Amino acid sequence: MSPAAKQYSGVPAWVAALAVVGATFVLLPLAAMVLRVNWAEFIPLISSESSVAALLLSLRTSLAATVLCVIFGVPMALVLARTDFWGQKLLRSLVLLPLVLPPVVGGIALLYTFGRRGLLGQTFEVLGIDIAFTTTAVVLAQTFVALPFLVLSLEGALRTVGTRYEAIGATLGAGPSTVLRRITLPLVVPAVVSGAVLSFARALGEFGATLTFAGSLQGSTRTLPLEIYLQRETDPDTAVALSLVLVVVAIVIVSLAHRTGRPSLRRARELS
Amino acid sequence: MTFSVDLHVTDRDVRLHLTVAAGETVAVLGPNGAGKSTLLNSIAGLIRPDSGRSQLGGTVLFDLPAAGSGRRVWRPAHRRGVSLLAQEPLLFPHLSVLDNVAFAPRSAGASARHARETAMHWLRQVDAEPLAARRPAELSGGQAQRIAVARALASDPGLLLLDEPLAALDISVAPAVRRMLRRVLVDRSAIIVTHDVLDAYTLADRVIIVENGRISDEGTPAEVFDRPRGAFAAGLAGLNLLTGIRRGTTLITADAVAAVANLPEPGVTEGSPLSLAVRPAAVAVSIAPPTDPRLIRLQAELIDLEPRGDFVRARSAVLAADVSPKEAAQLDTAVGSPVWFSFPTSAATLYPTVPSENSAP
Amino acid sequence: MTRPLRALTLLAALGILSAGLTGCAAPAETAPPASASADILEGSITVFAAASLTTTFTELADAFEAQHSGTTISLNFAGSSDLVTQITEGAPADVFASADTKNMTKLTDADLQKTDPVDFATNALEIAVPPGNPAGIADFADLATPGLKLVVCAPEVPCGSATVAIEKSAGITLSPVSEESSVTDVLGKITSGQADAGLVYVTDVTAAGDAVEGIEFAESAEAVNTYPIVALKDSTSPDVAQAFIEYVTGSAGQRVLAAAGFGAP
Numbered sequence: 001m002s003p004a005a006k007q008y009s010g011v012p013a014w015v016a017a018l019a020v021v022g023a024t025f026v027l028l029p030l031a032a033m034v035l036r037v038n039w040a041e042f043i044p045l046i047s048s049e050s051s052v053a054a055l056l057l058s059l060r061t062s063l064a065a066t067v068l069c070v071i072f073g074v075p076m077a078l079v080l081a082r083t084d085f086w087g088q089k090l091l092r093s094l095v096l097l098p099l100v101l102p103p104v105v106g107g108i109a110l111l112y113t114f115g116r117r118g119l120l121g122q123t124f125e126v127l128g129i130d131i132a133f134t135t136t137a138v139v140l141a142q143t144f145v146a147l148p149f150l151v152l153s154l155e156g157a158l159r160t161v162g163t164r165y166e167a168i169g170a171t172l173g174a175g176p177s178t179v180l181r182r183i184t185l186p187l188v189v190p191a192v193v194s195g196a197v198l199s200f201a202r203a204l205g206e207f208g209a210t211l212t213f214a215g216s217l218q219g220s221t222r223t224l225p226l227e228i229y230l231q232r233e234t235d236p237d238t239a240v241a242l243s244l245v246l247v248v249v250a251i252v253i254v255s256l257a258h259r260t261g262r263p264s265l266r267r268a269r270e271l272s
Numbered sequence: 273m274t275f276s277v278d279l280h281v282t283d284r285d286v287r288l289h290l291t292v293a294a295g296e297t298v299a300v301l302g303p304n305g306a307g308k309s310t311l312l313n314s315i316a317g318l319i320r321p322d323s324g325r326s327q328l329g330g331t332v333l334f335d336l337p338a339a340g341s342g343r344r345v346w347r348p349a350h351r352r353g354v355s356l357l358a359q360e361p362l363l364f365p366h367l368s369v370l371d372n373v374a375f376a377p378r379s380a381g382a383s384a385r386h387a388r389e390t391a392m393h394w395l396r397q398v399d400a401e402p403l404a405a406r407r408p409a410e411l412s413g414g415q416a417q418r419i420a421v422a423r424a425l426a427s428d429p430g431l432l433l434l435d436e437p438l439a440a441l442d443i444s445v446a447p448a449v450r451r452m453l454r455r456v457l458v459d460r461s462a463i464i465v466t467h468d469v470l471d472a473y474t475l476a477d478r479v480i481i482v483e484n485g486r487i488s489d490e491g492t493p494a495e496v497f498d499r500p501r502g503a504f505a506a507g508l509a510g511l512n513l514l515t516g517i518r519r520g521t522t523l524i525t526a527d528a529v530a531a532v533a534n535l536p537e538p539g540v541t542e543g544s545p546l547s548l549a550v551r552p553a554a555v556a557v558s559i560a561p562p563t564d565p566r567l568i569r570l571q572a573e574l575i576d577l578e579p580r581g582d583f584v585r586a587r588s589a590v591l592a593a594d595v596s597p598k599e600a601a602q603l604d605t606a607v608g609s610p611v612w613f614s615f616p617t618s619a620a621t622l623y624p625t626v627p628s629e630n631s632a633p
Numbered sequence: 634m635t636r637p638l639r640a641l642t643l644l645a646a647l648g649i650l651s652a653g654l655t656g657c658a659a660p661a662e663t664a665p666p667a668s669a670s671a672d673i674l675e676g677s678i679t680v681f682a683a684a685s686l687t688t689t690f691t692e693l694a695d696a697f698e699a700q701h702s703g704t705t706i707s708l709n710f711a712g713s714s715d716l717v718t719q720i721t722e723g724a725p726a727d728v729f730a731s732a733d734t735k736n737m738t739k740l741t742d743a744d745l746q747k748t749d750p751v752d753f754a755t756n757a758l759e760i761a762v763p764p765g766n767p768a769g770i771a772d773f774a775d776l777a778t779p780g781l782k783l784v785v786c787a788p789e790v791p792c793g794s795a796t797v798a799i800e801k802s803a804g805i806t807l808s809p810v811s812e813e814s815s816v817t818d819v820l821g822k823i824t825s826g827q828a829d830a831g832l833v834y835v836t837d838v839t840a841a842g843d844a845v846e847g848i849e850f851a852e853s854a855e856a857v858n859t860y861p862i863v864a865l866k867d868s869t870s871p872d873v874a875q876a877f878i879e880y881v882t883g884s885a886g887q888r889v890l891a892a893a894g895f896g897a898p
Contacts, residue, residue, distance in 0.1 A: 133828075215813065
């Protein structure tokens with residue numbers, strides 16, 4: 001539906017003015033950063049061995065974290081949206097906590113869980129599994145902070161879709177697993193995709209928990225944000241160039257999520 | 273397959289018992305909130321009543337003894353052989369029409385090919401074969417509901433539940449869908465919840481009226497609507513219903529607001545409860561007493577005059593009459609005063625009042 | 634994003650320091666007549682100091698203000714390179730105390746100094762291990778033990794470049810499991826027990842108190858960091874700035890710095 005050329009718009013001029021200030025506040029720093037990019041050296045800066053290693057590591061770990069988010073986040077969202085049990089509200093708030101938690105706190109929490117002297121870390125050490133300072137630790141940190149994004153967006157979509165289709169499916173003889181596979185999941189695919197994209201973006205940007213929990217070593221734990229933070233100390237040009245790379249990746253991801261998000265909205269409107 | 277259900281939901285004060293004989297279609301009518309949806313959803317397995325028992329053929333759908341005594345049986349929805357058709361078609365938006373209809377056979381384990389053959393068969397039954405390749409979003413309301421019927425039938429249900437299947441349809445397409453339903457419901461055990469007397473007459477072998485969580489009337493459509501036992505059924509049938517005690521040629525209504533004079537001689541003994549049903553269209557209204565002594569008459573305050581298209585409904589607390597706009601104009605000054613309502617005996621149905629066994633107060 | 638952690642260790646360090654402070658503060662208060670000019674000193678200055686000077690300079694500024702009631706000292710702590718960037722971009726500063734000569738040179742190259750920089754402290758690396766030294770580290774060579782979880786600073790930051798310098802002179806190649814971007818992050822890995830050993834400054838070990846144990850090693854002499862301080866050209870209170878620098882380089886200042894683990898210049 002394209003709106004008519006001259007539709008009534010109820011936005012007062014002063015609201016529009018404040019909106020412009022707000023938008024400028026967000027966009028100006030980005031522009032300022034772009035202005036600082038050393039374009040002559042841009043390609044060599046972002047293609048240095050350490051930069052490439054950091055970028056590849058970031059992509060690899062974020063992808064792994066996203067897969068973990070989908071594997072565990074989809075069931076979590078289903079349980080939160082479709083079942084009713086004592087303490088569910090509290091559980092939801094706790095599960096979504098990493099959304100509002102400073103990442104470094106997440107890192108400390110992970111440290112006391114999976115660290116060498118942590119709750120599970122000691123057991124893992126006995127089993128010969130060493131998580132400290134490994135890429136696994138990075139993926140764990142990223143999954144920890146990214147999981148709520150998927151759970152939240154999917155739970156919302158599940159609630160919007162409602163249970164009426166599922167109920168009809170059941171009366172047509174489909175068992176719970178068939179209903180999940182053939183009705184529920186197809187209906188929320190757009191939400192799963194946009195949730196996964198958001199999780200990926202969050203994992204890509206993860207810094208605090210990784211720094212606290214996983215350490216920083218080229219090729220195994222030093223992701224792009226950590227590399228930027230380090231390069232800032234001595235080589236601001238590299239830091240700015242890599243920041244720009246991260247911004248571009250983020251923009252691509254946001255637009256992807258926006259695009260896949262729209263059909264889910266449309267579908268939700270059809271259903272209601 | 274014979275079906276029976278006993279249902280008890282405490283917090284909604286629902287207590288219902290009904291049976292459906294093999295091949296019988298039962299229409300359930302009642303005001304909103306009377307417990308009809310609770311009934312259907314309990315049978316379908318979507319909500320769990322507090323106690324009760326239901327059986328379809330040899331299969332126990334649920335057996336929930338009161339006070340937790342004995343073994344509780346709750347058969348999940350997908351293993352009941354009961355299919356539910358809702359007011360809205362609720363076609364799965366991500367599947368084609370054919371795959372929607374093939375959903376139940378697929379879920380039952382049929383091969384993709386066999387399931388599609390079954391689906392095509394049912395699409396033909398509802399005159400929707402050409403729509404097979406479409407997406408639900410590309411269908412009109414009437415088309416979608418046809419597909420929903422085909423989808424429900426394709427599951428080969430032992431009992432088909434229809435929850436106001438025509439209510440959401442455009443008035444122009446409802447008759448065609450109703451005819452289609454009439455065809456496919458022949459020899460099929462079904463319960464149809466509706467607000468429409470026409471549905472009951474067209475589709476049902478038997479009618480059940482549910483009011484306040486209880487069955488207030490039951491019988492063939494003609495029994496229930498020609499001689500209504502309660503105000504709800506009378507309202508659905510479009511009849512005035514007067515109930516009271518017979519005193520000579522007079523009917524004293526229960527609240528003694530009005531008396532009907534000039535009753536003919538029906539087979540009701542003096543002092544016994546009597547019901548009188550009459551169409552509003554047959555009732556005349558006059559400011560002066562009617563001159564024809566053969567007319568049944570009563571005097572009551574004219575509450576208001578309500579235009580209804582090409583006629584006007586003149587209402588009193590006990591009786592309504594449909595009069596022409598011209599007559600209404602003459603009555604206009606009489607609103608708020610007593611007027612005479614009269615009708616010929618031939619227009620009235622008189623019958624002994626039979627209080628329903630578990631009738632609501 | 635490391636702020637909260639940094640703040641935590643800082644708080645802990647402050648707590649430890651305040652316990653030992655009474656011994657230091659007492660002589661400072663009983664000997665004020667040393668400077669007669671104190672009474673006429675007036676004005677406010679802003680001191681930009683390296684993050685590793687947070688506790689010592691806070692203490693020194695308080696003592697200085699107590700001695701010269703007409704003065705106010707605002708402190709701004711950050712990494713030395715950040716501070717130089719801020720000053721060259723026009724941040725209002727009167728005094729700059731750097732954690733290394735390299736960053737001070739950046740400032741003097743921009744010709745922003747009022748006088749020549751003065752060295753006021755040195756800092757050397759020390760091995761930090763968790764309490765009880767579970768890996769049994771005794772000297773620098775032990776850090777190369779295979780399987781040992783060693784955490785160091787990345788070469789890009791000062792403590793990391795010092796580490797590289799020591800490796801070179803000692804002819805020992807370390808294979809750390811992590812190269813952190815700050816001393817705080819190295820210490821964090823030690824205090825949490827994630828790592829067996831780390832290389833940080835003596836002052837960091839002192840500040841961390843009981844949370845870590847420090848092990849001195851001879852090779853540390855190969856990479857001693859010198860801390861220079863300078864008054865800036867654009868200072869609005871040059872007298873106060875100069876007096877503060879003299880206070881830091883004077884006996885009272887040196888006593889506080891030494892207590893925190895700094896070496897003499």
